[in-house]
Amino acid sequence: MKSVPRAQDVANLAQVSQSAVSRTFTPGASVSDDTRRKVLAAAQKLGYRPNALARSLITRRSRIVALVMSYLENQFYPLVIEKLSRKLQAEGYHVLMFISEMDEAADGVLAEILQYQVDGVVMASAMLSESLAQRCSDLGVPVVQFNRISDLRGLARHSASSVTSDNYAGGRLAAKLLVERGYRHIAFLAGLEDSSTSLERERGFVDGLAASGLSVFRRAVGRYRFDGAQEATRELFAQEPPPDAIFAANDHMAIAAMDVLRLELNLEIPRDVGVIGFDDVPEAAWGSYRLTTLRQCVEPMVDATARLLCEQMAAELCPRDVVVPCELIERASIRQRQRG
Amino acid sequence: MKSVPRAQDVANLAQVSQSAVSRTFTPGASVSDDTRRKVLAAAQKLGYRPNALARSLITRRSRIVALVMSYLENQFYPLVIEKLSRKLQAEGYHVLMFISEMDEAADGVLAEILQYQVDGVVMASAMLSESLAQRCSDLGVPVVQFNRISDLRGLARHSASSVTSDNYAGGRLAAKLLVERGYRHIAFLAGLEDSSTSLERERGFVDGLAASGLSVFRRAVGRYRFDGAQEATRELFAQEPPPDAIFAANDHMAIAAMDVLRLELNLEIPRDVGVIGFDDVPEAAWGSYRLTTLRQCVEPMVDATARLLCEQMAAELCPRDVVVPCELIERASIRQRQRG
Numbered sequence: 161m162k163s164v165p166r167a168q169d170v171a172n173l174a175q176v177s178q179s180a181v182s183r184t185f186t187p188g189a190s191v192s193d194d195t196r197r198k199v200l201a202a203a204q205k206l207g208y209r210p211n212a213l214a215r216s217l218i219t220r221r222s223r224i225v226a227l228v229m230s231y232l233e234n235q236f237y238p239l240v241i242e243k244l245s246r247k248l249q250a251e252g253y254h255v256l257m258f259i260s261e262m263d264e265a266a267d268g269v270l271a272e273i274l275q276y277q278v279d280g281v282v283m284a285s286a287m288l289s290e291s292l293a294q295r296c297s298d299l300g301v302p303v304v305q306f307n308r309i310s311d312l313r314g315l316a317r318h319s320a321s322s323v324t325s326d327n328y329a330g331g332r333l334a335a336k337l338l339v340e341r342g343y344r345h346i347a348f349l350a351g352l353e354d355s356s357t358s359l360e361r362e363r364g365f366v367d368g369l370a371a372s373g374l375s376v377f378r379r380a381v382g383r384y385r386f387d388g389a390q391e392a393t394r395e396l397f398a399q400e401p402p403p404d405a406i407f408a409a410n411d412h413m414a415i416a417a418m419d420v421l422r423l424e425l426n427l428e429i430p431r432d433v434g435v436i437g438f439d440d441v442p443e444a445a446w447g448s449y450r451l452t453t454l455r456q457c458v459e460p461m462v463d464a465t466a467r468l469l470c471e472q473m474a475a476e477l478c479p480r481d482v483v484v485p486c487e488l489i490e491r492a493s494i495r496q497r498q499r500g
Numbered sequence: 501m502k503s504v505p506r507a508q509d510v511a512n513l514a515q516v517s518q519s520a521v522s523r524t525f526t527p528g529a530s531v532s533d534d535t536r537r538k539v540l541a542a543a544q545k546l547g548y549r550p551n552a553l554a555r556s557l558i559t560r561r562s563r564i565v566a567l568v569m570s571y572l573e574n575q576f577y578p579l580v581i582e583k584l585s586r587k588l589q590a591e592g593y594h595v596l597m598f599i600s601e602m603d604e605a606a607d608g609v610l611a612e613i614l615q616y617q618v619d620g621v622v623m624a625s626a627m628l629s630e631s632l633a634q635r636c637s638d639l640g641v642p643v644v645q646f647n648r649i650s651d652l653r654g655l656a657r658h659s660a661s662s663v664t665s666d667n668y669a670g671g672r673l674a675a676k677l678l679v680e681r682g683y684r685h686i687a688f689l690a691g692l693e694d695s696s697t698s699l700e701r702e703r704g705f706v707d708g709l710a711a712s713g714l715s716v717f718r719r720a721v722g723r724y725r726f727d728g729a730q731e732a733t734r735e736l737f738a739q740e741p742p743p744d745a746i747f748a749a750n751d752h753m754a755i756a757a758m759d760v761l762r763l764e765l766n767l768e769i770p771r772d773v774g775v776i777g778f779d780d781v782p783e784a785a786w787g788s789y790r791l792t793t794l795r796q797c798v799e800p801m802v803d804a805t806a807r808l809l810c811e812q813m814a815a816e817l818c819p820r821d822v823v824v825p826c827e828l829i830e831r832a833s834i835r836q837r838q839r840g
Contacts, residue, residue: 203638207640223615227597239572242572245597245599254616255597256564257581258585258589259582259585276594298544300547386782415786419787422788423787443783447762448758449788
């Protein structure tokens with residue numbers, strides 16, 4: 161096998177110092193045009209490429225964080241990619257994308273993630289399995305579950321932190337608000353049945369209704385899909401009497417529901433039906449929707465994720481769970497507060 | 501400096517063969533639980549991590565493709581990230597995210613891109629500068645400009661391919677369609693003034709109107725921003741007589757315009773004003789908009805990008821420009837065709 165050319169080989173061929181080679185390939189370093197040209201010509205000829213990855217073998221830092229996602233249909237996730245990429249970039253890391261299948265644990269991409277010798281893993285909209293957590297723990301690679309969490313036991317728990325919104329409190333608040341505004345037949349539009357986000361929001365919602373002596377009036381499952389939510393909304397209104405409000409487990413589904421309510425069922429929002437979502441995606445603020453929602457505070461969630469990763473990449477694994485409060489964003493999709 | 505532990509060191513400590521160490525860290529390879537446990541304990545103790553990056557130094561393949569973007573507000577780009585990640589993942593590559601500032605050339609992230617010894621670069625919603633193209637060419641790294649293109653001259657041209665929609669033809673078709681449907685006072689809502697997408701769509705639009713003896717009735721600049729487009733729409737309608745149609749340089753701006761037209765100016769779409777967009781983002785199909793638009797065919801664009809990269813990563817740089825036809829998606833935001 162042909163040996164890999166080294167900086168010294170390039171220096172010899174270009175008849176310059178090894179330091180000149182190094183400076184040519186160090187962004188921002190000073191080197192004359194003439195030297196640069198000679199070095200590049202020699203590097204081209206030898207097939208030499210600068211050696212940042214080799215450095216990572218010595219420092220054992222690839223400066224790569226794997227981000228595992230299953231889908232980007234929900235507009236919340238593009239925000240997360242952009243903000244997390246920016247944040248980690250500022251810390252000298254970059255995000256390597258891994259797409260796993262929806263509804264499946266991310267083990268399909270596990271092999272590949274480990275191949276890249278990543279310094280950390282963020283799991284968002286994807287399920288963390290015990291075996292993936294276990295392998296990362298074995299290798300000392302910190303994992304942050306972002307938004308979605310899986311129950312982990314034993315050793316697997318040792319590598320995995322989590323950053324979530326306070327989904328339970330958000331669900332509870334949605335119930336309280338709808339009851340306050342006079343809604344009584346309140347339906348729940350569930351996301352993926354086994355996702356922690358949907359489960360926790362529903363748990364808070366059920367408890368919030370119970371605190372007012374109510375229970376969930378009707379329930380349908382939209383699986384966090386636009387068309388799934390449209391179908392589920394039709395289902396919710398197929399029987400008499402209809403619900404007078406919907407709490408949707410995310411905005412993406414709430415928006416789908418609003419279109420069905422207004423355009424197919426000719427119902428007026430918020431008069432005939434109140435709608436509350438979860439996330440506060442940019443589209444929730446669009447004039448045609450003006451959706452009242454529980455905002456997931458992406459900025460603090462991303463900050464916490466980066467902080468957890470950076471701390472643990474620098475030192476020992478020491479998983480923590482961070483819960484970020486939600487914020488009520490009131491727009492126009494539920495009735496206004498009654499005056500005195 | 502402490503030397504980096506090798507597979508042989510782990511094998512010695514664990515009292516197993518080197519092949520057992522290798523199999524332990526090769527996903528899918530067969531190894532007994534007992535051996536696996538011994539190897540992992542030894543690896544943990546020595547701080548050994550499997551050596552995929554080291555392999556990349558020998559093969560000179562990092563299996564990383566840099567994706568440079570400046571923003572994800574436009575819903576077209578999340579689609580691109582997801583589909584490109586999936587496509588490259590199927591070919592054994594992964595996408596490393598780089599966020600550059602909007603409106604600026606990507607030179608700010610150049611240093612970092614080169615540090616990762618990427619096998620290829622995709623520039624989307626970001627400007628490729630001569631210097632970045634030049635450096636990639638020097639290093640033999642293929643670059644694909646996706647959607648947006650910059651004019652490159654000389655050597656810089658040597659590394660850069662491009663994949664775009666037929667923006668000119670799309671603009672021309674938008675003009676033809678609006679004229680056919682009886683609109684006569686047709687405004688253009690421009691994106692970023694120096695982006696090839698906005699310029700080419702406008703050029704086709706101007707030529708299309710000219711073919712019917714018309715010219716652009718009024719023009720405003722939304723800079724591909726939601727709030728920018730809202731402001732620009734107000735501007736277009738501030739003078740009498742108002743336009744009777746708008747061609748927006750992308751859907752994101754067309755949607756912003758529709759909200760202003762209906763909710764602020766109380767105009768009916770498509771009766772009072774026709775609106776055409778560009779992209780066919782998922783939101784364009786939502787019931788509240790039903791936007792008629794020129795679809796950018798993401799799937800063939802992404803396929804072409806992956807093919808160009810893979811060809812050139814395997815062989816010599818040989819840049820090509822691929823132009824993918826747009827497709828007219830007619831919904832409800834312009835008047836229907838008149839019956840005979």
